[in-house]
Amino acid sequence: MHTTKDPGQLDSVTVVPPNVTPVTSVSHDAVTLHGLHLTSSPSVTDLAFVVGHGFTNHVRKPFVLRVLERFARHGGVVALDFRGHGRSHGLSTVGNDEVHDLAAGVSLARDLGYRRVVTVGFSMGASIALRHAALHDERPAAVAAVSTPSRWWVRDTVAMRRVHWLLEQPHGRLAARALGVRLGPPWRITPPSPLEVVHRIAPTPLLIVHGEEDHYFGPAHARALHRAAGGGGELWLEPRIRHAESAMTPALVDRIATWLDHRSTDEGSR
Template structure:
């Protein structure tokens, strides 16, 4: 199922008309409202005269389009959080702050069933429509280059969305998958067995709603979506980076190695790192930013 095939999304902007951070409700192709936040790179914020301003408000070089502006100032990094995350969670805000240092705007959003978004979580299936809406919104806001980075469930989503939306206006220009699974239904670790209990059992879904703050669809996948490893094989020539910690308690190292081999991707195996955005330190996030937004 391609997200493009389900029709165009609609944007309902609920922000004030300023050049600063902008919150919006995005309408996905299947009609789910998704909360999103766009934060421009500070040096690319312009005053009414068209001059760029730094975070202190003082005028600097001319705005985008000038040779003096950062070459990467037209880039937006779209961040896809992990299961039970949201755009307002501290780990997501920290990732956005570090990634935004690389002369790029940052778009964060909450997947369906998470945070202030509507709908129910399908744990990586229809979430590709949420990501596609965020990528298109970044392009609507004028970013010529849009890249995606996803963590855990979000890592599987960025892989699948890049494969399914190839050749459309939702296609990303580069993709980074952090702590992503290679295949579905993996139960080889205790955390994944607990996750399957939460997703598949009525009592587990109640725990998800009231304990983990995620609303989970009770329906099983039908059909089973394209797997992350199958998606990775379809992304080229879009640049792909796979990042994984060697202390990840959810997915062992055969997952990132399989993903990287399938997609001809660059592979970073991080010593001492655990799982997803909560385990991603500032140094790693800074390297991710440099890879996503090269100077």
């Protein structure tokens, strides 16, 4: 049995671990970002997955790294710590300015020579991936959003009430720093939510993946985004799956990677 923090055993066959190289990039608004480039074969530069982690996570957390390593079976992986997280500089804006960070990851993947670049985000990273695909000039070849909120200010679960305590209360902000997150000031202007912009992602292929047992954002968020996409996206509601990277199984990562690979080709996007 797998716990929610463990994607489980990879397979019974021998697998060569990917090459993992530290990378650095700078966002459009001049924030230095540190992360990892994973590849099973340095000579293969067809497909890259640019992965955006969730709030309080970073790319070297064991359960995040296991997800990155699984994606690396299907292509190259570029994953940067979002600002205010891990080894990156700057202060977290909890999804607003982090669109620049994901764009920096996409640019880095292209600079590394990858022909097709797709994005996949988890939780906060999923909201960032949706807004990047909808609003940024250099769009990915396909995008997957896993465990994404559809809107801001969600307080209808115990888990999200804890998150808002971290964000809004003085003691909470100190606790966030203890968790490794350096928070910026509250938003002065509320950015458009994923629900408000998801219709702009088409014709870029869009996959929305959500656990039926997600304890942060219920499945209604995924259904609302799927409706708002106007038929331009595909929805997977996964039984017995909870929230974001810590809930991922090897099989689910493989399915997402295969979907992104197929749909990012000229033939698969038709």
